[in-house]
Amino acid sequence: MSFFYLVAFLSVIFSLMTIFTKNPVHSVLYLVITFFTFTVHYIMLNAQFLAVVNFIVYMGAIMVLFLFVLMLLNLNKDTEPMKSPLVKVMGAIAGMCLLATFLGAFRALEQSDVLIKPHENIGLVENLGKVLFGEFLLPFELSSILLLTAMVGAVLLAKHEKGVKKQHG
Amino acid sequence: MDNFITNLQGVPLQHYLIFCSTIFAIGVVGVLTRRNVIIIMMSIELMLNSVNLLLAAFSAHHGDAAGQVFVFFIMALAAAEVAVGLAIVIMVYRNTKSLDIDSLTKLRL
Numbered sequence: 001m002s003f004f005y006l007v008a009f010l011s012v013i014f015s016l017m018t019i020f021t022k023n024p025v026h027s028v029l030y031l032v033i034t035f036f037t038f039t040v041h042y043i044m045l046n047a048q049f050l051a052v053v054n055f056i057v058y059m060g061a062i063m064v065l066f067l068f069v070l071m072l073l074n075l076n077k078d079t080e081p082m083k084s085p086l087v088k089v090m091g092a093i094a095g096m097c098l099l100a101t102f103l104g105a106f107r108a109l110e111q112s113d114v115l116i117k118p119h120e121n122i123g124l125v126e127n128l129g130k131v132l133f134g135e136f137l138l139p140f141e142l143s144s145i146l147l148l149t150a151m152v153g154a155v156l157l158a159k160h161e162k163g164v165k166k167q168h169g
Numbered sequence: 170m171d172n173f174i175t176n177l178q179g180v181p182l183q184h185y186l187i188f189c190s191t192i193f194a195i196g197v198v199g200v201l202t203r204r205n206v207i208i209i210m211m212s213i214e215l216m217l218n219s220v221n222l223l224l225a226a227f228s229a230h231h232g233d234a235a236g237q238v239f240v241f242f243i244m245a246l247a248a249a250e251v252a253v254g255l256a257i258v259i260m261v262y263r264n265t266k267s268l269d270i271d272s273l274t275k276l277r278l
Contacts, residue, residue, distance in 0.1 A: 004180045008188045015192055015215055019199035024207055031211050038218055044180075045229045050240055054221075057244055062214065062251050069255045070207060073262050091201030099194035106186050122234050123225075131234045132241070143245045150249030157256035160263075 004044060011037040024070050032063045047123035185226040192219035206258050206268050210251065217247050 011034055018030040035058045042051035121127055132140055192215060199212030221240045228236025258268070265272040 004184070008184075011188070012191055012195070015195045018211065018215065019195060019203065019208075024205055027208055027211065031215070034215065035218065038222055041222055042225060045225050047225045047229065047237055047240075050221075050225055050237055053241065053244060057248060058214075058218070062248060065251060065255060066207060066211065069259065072259070073268065088202045092198055094201055095194045095198030098197055099190060102190035102194070103187065106183060106190075109183075122229065122232060123237055128234055128237055128241075132238055135235070136238050136242075139242060143242055146249050147245060150252050154252040154256040157253065158259050 004041075007037050007040050007044070011041070025067070028063060028066050028070060031066075032059055035059050035063065042123075045123070049123055049125045049128050182226065182230050185223060189219045189223040189226070192216075192222075204270050206261070206270050206273075207255075209270060210254050210258075214247065214251070217243060 014030050014034040014037065018027050018034060021027045021030060035054065039051050039054045039059070042048075042054055196212045196216035196219065199215065200209050203209055203212070221243055224236045224240050224243075228234065228240075261273065262268060
């Protein structure tokens with residue numbers, strides 16, 4: 001039980017560091033660690049398929065994509081001009097207000113001391129596959145179309161157009 | 170050993186709610202305070218992930234697999250979003266030579 005609180009604490013710490021680190025590359029690396037702690041959470045919830053997918057897709061693919069783009073853009077110098085302190089303080093206050101609203105809403109909920117007892121085999125690949133290809137077959141096929149569209153769009157957007165004159169050399 | 174496992178997993182749902190909303194709020198603060206486009210997108214990923222974890226927790230709580238299938242769809246959507254978003258970032262960087270979000274205030278080249 002205390003293990004959850006340890007991992008949750010680590011997630012919060014590393015996500016805070018993701019946001020407040022100056023260097024974008026360090027930021028990406030902290031985000032990878034945060035996602036790793038999320039994977040541990042999934043394992044504790046006995047959602048094994050989600051844990052593996054989170055590990056492979058998020059940490060393996062998406063974060064590497066971020067890192068790759070960062071290195072591609074060649075940001076050696078600290079190019080990010082920080083926002084004015086006023087805007088930063090206002091942003092932090094707004095975020096804390098959101099959190100306070102959430103917590104107040106949760107207090108209004110009835111306090112249930114029901115512990116989460118993960119189901120034996122709900123997160124296994126076999127069970128999830130049956131649900132995915134039975135009940136959720138249409139959304140599954142639609143998501144394949146979504147991915148195809150995104151791929152075509154990304155290639156079209158990032159491709160160097162020959163006809164367009166470059167503005168800044 | 171069984172006792173240890175049940176001890177490990179017995180966390181009230183309330184605590185999952187508090188934890189996930191904390192992560193979500195951190196993501197919101199990141200979007201509001203940073204200017205680098207890539208870090209803003211990373212904060213959005215953070216928010217998506219907190220919601221994913223909460224869906225998985227509710228799914229385990231109710232014993233219903235639909236929540237985990239939803240998480241799967243959200244992951245597919247996040248992958249598509251990141252691909253298109255990073256392509257747009259590369260295109261903007263090619264035109265303006267900066268990753269500052271304020272450089273997008275004038276969309277005209």
